[in-house]
Amino acid sequence: MTGPLPQRLLSAALDVLLPGDATFPVASTVGLATRLLDHPGLAEPALAAAARLDDGFADLDAAARIEAMAALERAEPTLFGRFVVAAYSGYYSTPAVLEVVERTSGYAARPPQPEGYDLPPFDPAMLAVPASRPPSYRPTPERS
Amino acid sequence: MSGPQDDVVIVGAGASGAAAAWRLAQAGLKVTCLEQGDWVSYADVPSLRTDWELARQTTHHASPNIRRAPVDYPVDDTEAAIKPLLYNAVGGSTILWGAHFPRFRPSDFKVKTLDGVADDWPIAYEDLAAYYEENDRIVGVAGLNGDPGNPPREPRPMAPISAFRGADRVAAAFDRLGWHWWVSDVAINSRPYGEGRGACNNCGPCDVGCPVKARASADITYWPLALAAGVRLVTNARVFEIETDRLGRATGVAYYDAAGQARRHRAAVVILAANGLGTARLLHLSRSARAPNGIANSSGLVGRNLMHHPTGMVTGVFDEPIEGYKGPYATSIKSQQFYETDLSRGFVRGYQMQLVRSNGPVGTAVGGYQPRLPWGAGHHAAFRRVFNHTASLTVTTEDLPRPENRVVLSDTLKDAWGIPAPKMIYSLDQNTKDMIQHGIGSATRAFREAGASDVIAEDLVAYAGFHLLGTAKMGDDPSTSVVDRFCRSHDVPNLMVVDGSVFVTAAALNPTPTIQAVALYAADALLRDRRSVGVAA
Numbered sequence A: 001m002t003g004p005l006p007q008r009l010l011s012a013a014l015d016v017l018l019p020g021d022a023t024f025p026v027a028s029t030v031g032l033a034t035r036l037l038d039h040p041g042l043a044e045p046a047l048a049a050a051a052r053l054d055d056g057f058a059d060l061d062a063a064a065r066i067e068a069m070a071a072l073e074r075a076e077p078t079l080f081g082r083f084v085v086a087a088y089s090g091y092y093s094t095p096a097v098l099e100v101v102e103r104t105s106g107y108a109a110r111p112p113q114p115e116g117y118d119l120p121p122f123d124p125a126m127l128a129v130p131a132s133r134p135p136s137y138r139p140t141p142e143r144s
Numbered sequence B: 001m002s003g004p005q006d007d008v009v010i011v012g013a014g015a016s017g018a019a020a021a022w023r024l025a026q027a028g029l030k031v032t033c034l035e036q037g038d039w040v041s042y043a044d045v046p047s048l049r050t051d052w053e054l055a056r057q058t059t060h061h062a063s064p065n066i067r068r069a070p071v072d073y074p075v076d077d078t079e080a081a082i083k084p085l086l087y088n089a090v091g092g093s094t095i096l097w098g099a100h101f102p103r104f105r106p107s108d109f110k111v112k113t114l115d116g117v118a119d120d121w122p123i124a125y126e127d128l129a130a131y132y133e134e135n136d137r138i139v140g141v142a143g144l145n146g147d148p149g150n151p152p153r154e155p156r157p158m159a160p161i162s163a164f165r166g167a168d169r170v171a172a173a174f175d176r177l178g179w180h181w182w183v184s185d186v187a188i189n190s191r192p193y194g195e196g197r198g199a200c201n202n203c204g205p206c207d208v209g210c211p212v213k214a215r216a217s218a219d220i221t222y223w224p225l226a227l228a229a230g231v232r233l234v235t236n237a238r239v240f241e242i243e244t245d246r247l248g249r250a251t252g253v254a255y256y257d258a259a260g261q262a263r264r265h266r267a268a269v270v271i272l273a274a275n276g277l278g279t280a281r282l283l284h285l286s287r288s289a290r291a292p293n294g295i296a297n298s299s300g301l302v303g304r305n306l307m308h309h310p311t312g313m314v315t316g317v318f319d320e321p322i323e324g325y326k327g328p329y330a331t332s333i334k335s336q337q338f339y340e341t342d343l344s345r346g347f348v349r350g351y352q353m354q355l356v357r358s359n360g361p362v363g364t365a366v367g368g369y370q371p372r373l374p375w376g377a378g379h380h381a382a383f384r385r386v387f388n389h390t391a392s393l394t395v396t397t398e399d400l401p402r403p404e405n406r407v408v409l410s411d412t413l414k415d416a417w418g419i420p421a422p423k424m425i426y427s428l429d430q431n432t433k434d435m436i437q438h439g440i441g442s443a444t445r446a447f448r449e450a451g452a453s454d455v456i457a458e459d460l461v462a463y464a465g466f467h468l469l470g471t472a473k474m475g476d477d478p479s480t481s482v483v484d485r486f487c488r489s490h491d492v493p494n495l496m497v498v499d500g501s502v503f504v505t506a507a508a509l510n511p512t513p514t515i516q517a518v519a520l521y522a523a524d525a526l527l528r529d530r531r532s533v534g535v536a537a
């Protein structure tokens, strides 16, 4: 099932989902199809979605590919949703894409730990307004 | 047959089982805890890896049906509008939790008297107050007392954790609107606290492993204390039946060990702490001629009245960077402005708004807080627009108990050992739907006031079944409840339930402080009455 045909078809489908623009790369240039097929948790939804597309999908023109994907989404929303989640998960955890995210947003493309992030300590002065209010919780009946 | 091996056997080593085990062992009882999962390692958690977000969507997903780890049991959720989220390990679901740590309000225990709906709890806030305090000290809570929306409490063990830009904006908006808000109590260290536990370094995703041990999962809070007090903890032990004698008293449990070998553990008292799903499953599994509908089920209520906190999610998109990926993802401030009943709003009871931060790139794209981003031509622009520019308010509603919302045994699914899986049957009623719509309106107003240029709302977050409550209801009347006010089965006096199954109502906020307070309270009741239930003095 992971031979050249499904791989080519999958790659074409992923390019419809993540077509790239002036900032972000198109899915195929970061090798997304291979990445999904190599990952046990992502391969299954990717292959399941690819199997629902016609063998000739990769040879359709751009508009027809988009329409075929939209038709699949309408027909099998759950399966399609799992495919999209797998595609986005693979794409945005690819180092080349994370580099773009870092460059364009300031987000550090590194694991959250062990460095973490600096944030200023909580400033209790923030609470001045609510702290000045009288108790507002609802009275309950006296216990017998 | 020989006598009991132990005074107490506890099923489940999560938030409630850990607390009860510690309390009972510390008082001198001989306690064994059987846990289906294993210890989690802190050496190689996903948060230390670049592919941490991928792990979150696969191997560390909060749904056992997606994660499909060998220690998990599947859950049939085909008829459930809200999907179950849980974890099977020492520490239970707190291994993944966000550690938002609010207490119930006193009114939450008396909704029948106050609002004429559901039932009152047979106990009151005051019965639990001292246990809440003790639990706060053991778990380690960061926050600030003085919240006018809640009864006074002891000074919080630690100062609040850091806010973030989103909290600054939303808090100021709440003030301008004249709405209640307060900094959240959280079970996260803002300074080193507890044995070997450091301060939070604001890394963000608490659910993919906290190597600093700042976030208080039960494996690093209660379990070291419980083991030191002498509790015997058996991991990879899947309990499949509560065993009884001729008189219908519990004699212990049967379980499969790591090798799949069936074993038996006898004890004077059996305590279930397997959460609102696992406990109901086990009670249903324990059928006999005496109890054809499952043990402890003469009321017919085992598994019924399943409650979650149906959650709407509202996201404010700001033009400037918000850096919501910094700091514990699920916590900052909360508003209880719309918490109590006001019938002019068109529904009974109310909701809490909890300000959560935001996600990394994958979480943003697949939709954690804000909905999933569109695919195709508009995708990358949508990503740039929201990533690093959002904060979200949950609309956490009170889910009133309804018997048709329930946990039964699945006809089709079994776990790896052949034990029938639980099935959740769950839908929302109109009251809850109306509440969510009202909450979406309120949260939208707050974000507009806070300066958000765009607001996106999601009516119902499907993957929000992390609070599993009500399936073995507490009460004084055996015909309308499963356990008594001390968490003992009406039918089987030496069988107890100490997890969220016993909740009579769910309140409109995260349940774990109350679950743990109830577990400590029930353990003390058992210690007091130990002779009458057959525990040697």
Ligand SMILES: Cc1cc2nc3c(=O)[nH]c(=O)nc-3n(C[C@H](O)[C@H](O)[C@H](O)COP(=O)(O)OP(=O)(O)OC[C@H]3O[C@@H](n4cnc5c(N)ncnc54)[C@H](O)[C@@H]3O)c2cc1C
Binding pocket: B011, B012, B013, B014, B015, B016, B017, B034, B035, B036, B037, B062, B085, B086, B087, B088, B089, B090, B091, B092, B093, B094, B095, B096, B097, B098, B099, B100, B101, B102, B207, B237, B238, B239, B240, B273, B274, B275, B276, B278, B279, B282, B330, B466, B467, B468, B499, B500, B510, B511, B512, B513, B515
């Ligand atoms: C993603 C996520 C986020 C959350 N965030 C928050 C939050 O911010 N605040 C909050 O208050 N709560 C939160 N929760 C909920 C919180 O984790 C639970 O309320 C709490 O853990 C419940 O405690 P418990 O002891 O009832 O069950 P659990 O902690 O789930 O423990 C039950 C244990 O029983 C074991 N078990 C089940 N069946 C068997 C069996 N047959 N044999 C042996 N062992 C068995 C399981 O393996 C498990 O370890 C969150 C949960 C999740 C999943």
